[in-house]
Amino acid sequence: MKETKRRIEITSFYDHTGIEKHLEKMAAKGWLLEKVSNFFWTYRKVEPTTVKFAVTYFPSASDFDPKPSDSQQTFVDYCAQSGWMLAGLSAQMQVFYNEHPDPVPIETDPFLQVENIHKAMKRNFIPSSLVLMACAIIQIALVIGRIVSNPLYVLFSGSTLASLVPWSLVILLCSAEVITYFRWYRKAKAAALEEDILLPTRSTRKLQIVTLMILAIYLVFWFLSLGGGMNLAIALMSFGYMAVLLALVFLLKNFMKKKQVSTKVNRIVTFAACFILAFALMGLLVATIVGTDMSDLFEDKDRVETYEFRGSTFRIYHDDLPLTVEDLMEVGEDARYSYLADRQSSFLASKLDASQYPTMDNLEPPDLDYTLIEVKFAPLYDTFREELLSQYDYRNDYTDHQYFFTIIDPSPWGAEEAYQLYWGSNEPMEEYLIFWEDSMLEINFDWTPTPEQMTIVAEKLNP
Amino acid sequence: MAREKFRTLTEQMFYVLLCLRTEYCGMDVMEQVKSMTDGRVTIGPGTLYNLLEQFQTAGMIRETKVEGRRRSYILTDKGAATLDAEYQRLCQQAQDYRRFFGKEET
Numbered sequence: 001m002k003e004t005k006r007r008i009e010i011t012s013f014y015d016h017t018g019i020e021k022h023l024e025k026m027a028a029k030g031w032l033l034e035k036v037s038n039f040f041w042t043y044r045k046v047e048p049t050t051v052k053f054a055v056t057y058f059p060s061a062s063d064f065d066p067k068p069s070d071s072q073q074t075f076v077d078y079c080a081q082s083g084w085m086l087a088g089l090s091a092q093m094q095v096f097y098n099e100h101p102d103p104v105p106i107e108t109d110p111f112l113q114v115e116n117i118h119k120a121m122k123r124n125f126i127p128s129s130l131v132l133m134a135c136a137i138i139q140i141a142l143v144i145g146r147i148v149s150n151p152l153y154v155l156f157s158g159s160t161l162a163s164l165v166p167w168s169l170v171i172l173l174c175s176a177e178v179i180t181y182f183r184w185y186r187k188a189k190a191a192a193l194e195e196d197i198l199l200p201t202r203s204t205r206k207l208q209i210v211t212l213m214i215l216a217i218y219l220v221f222w223f224l225s226l227g228g229g230m231n232l233a234i235a236l237m238s239f240g241y242m243a244v245l246l247a248l249v250f251l252l253k254n255f256m257k258k259k260q261v262s263t264k265v266n267r268i269v270t271f272a273a274c275f276i277l278a279f280a281l282m283g284l285l286v287a288t289i290v291g292t293d294m295s296d297l298f299e300d301k302d303r304v305e306t307y308e309f310r311g312s313t314f315r316i317y318h319d320d321l322p323l324t325v326e327d328l329m330e331v332g333e334d335a336r337y338s339y340l341a342d343r344q345s346s347f348l349a350s351k352l353d354a355s356q357y358p359t360m361d362n363l364e365p366p367d368l369d370y371t372l373i374e375v376k377f378a379p380l381y382d383t384f385r386e387e388l389l390s391q392y393d394y395r396n397d398y399t400d401h402q403y404f405f406t407i408i409d410p411s412p413w414g415a416e417e418a419y420q421l422y423w424g425s426n427e428p429m430e431e432y433l434i435f436w437e438d439s440m441l442e443i444n445f446d447w448t449p450t451p452e453q454m455t456i457v458a459e460k461l462n463p
Numbered sequence: 464m465a466r467e468k469f470r471t472l473t474e475q476m477f478y479v480l481l482c483l484r485t486e487y488c489g490m491d492v493m494e495q496v497k498s499m500t501d502g503r504v505t506i507g508p509g510t511l512y513n514l515l516e517q518f519q520t521a522g523m524i525r526e527t528k529v530e531g532r533r534r535s536y537i538l539t540d541k542g543a544a545t546l547d548a549e550y551q552r553l554c555q556q557a558q559d560y561r562r563f564f565g566k567e568e569t
Contacts, residue, residue, distance in 0.1 A: 078508035108507035
């Protein structure tokens, strides 16, 4: 029979009423709170018992304290004299229990109690909630900024768009917590002054549980949608990075607490370590990826083979492409190609970057590369169209020889619109932009395509 | 409206100050107040701790002795004046009460 058990308690820091009720229920089931830590609350097996719990706050306490200060210990002594035994401490929160059926409450002046709680919340709960909310807002703003500045990259990236959901949930949770707290504080202060009672706190526990469940389900689906390979590897490494960073920071903080390092030094070292470790671990991660060529570890072995040419190693990919050079013309039997397809997809649009290049030992056969965009969310069509048409504007700012697209006859392509790229003084290039109803294509030929070949392109890529 | 600090005293504040006209260890104040009021007024340990801290910060009591974590306190002149002002206020209230009901009775 287990003598102790650890639980992750989903609760609000200020919700003393909810915490007290929960701990009383646990004691009635035979589990008495023994320790409160950042992640787990530890319970000790006891005979099912009816005890009163009281959650109070000691504003000057800190999560970095090596042990309770003398003044906090004095507070604990006062409580012990009234039969209130300390069950656990966490930052400013103190949890006491009393076996007397009708004990004198720890707090008997509601106004003092409300002000004391508020003082404690101003030191921890409110600033940390606001900082977390600010981080989430910054993350969302960065993604939106990237969507505005580079929609072609971001709107196809399921991962980038996927990050909007968890950050939005963080904002929802933090704002619900802070608003609920301030509503309670305002009403509790009035009730303490006018009625001399302490208003019970309202819990956001249900909202927290539902939000966390949505988040967990969402993350599972997101992981499954990655399908494996490099995308999954990067997602797993990102989570691993956060887990290792958090674990190291908490271990360091707790190690310093055990070694009785002062609150101030612990706080400074922990914050500095958090900052330094965040960069160091990221550097280590990048160095590992670059140094070990992660693509070797996660790449499908059937997809790729390598060959040597003049002392260097090159890859040949065997991806399925919807359009190949062979679809457009006869190629020599000695032609050896690498077929590479990179697909990205979100609920808004999908993009296929395809390329077909001959091997280095025989560069004679023609190559082909193209990008096919399928727009799933119609209002974004014009955004993508503008991005494709203006893709050379940035380069034109730095060169005398301008690139520009000229309208051409779209009929061979079976398209609504078609453009060809020109360079300098009207020099045609073999790059084309083709706009169909729901999709668009940027294609680069190694030769001048015939109208028949244009029609084949349309049949293959816009069936 | 916010309560102006110590302009008027709550019952608990009043009895803590009254108790500390004699030097007492903080922990003993709870029992003293209880016995002074025949159990009518009880002060929770958290409230007592906060009151002692606030009274000390306001210069209404001072620390007289520290034995380990046991700290003893006594009322200062400022504390005595505050207590006296509260007493006068209560007396005035009582007087007003009597006068009001006295008028009612006649």
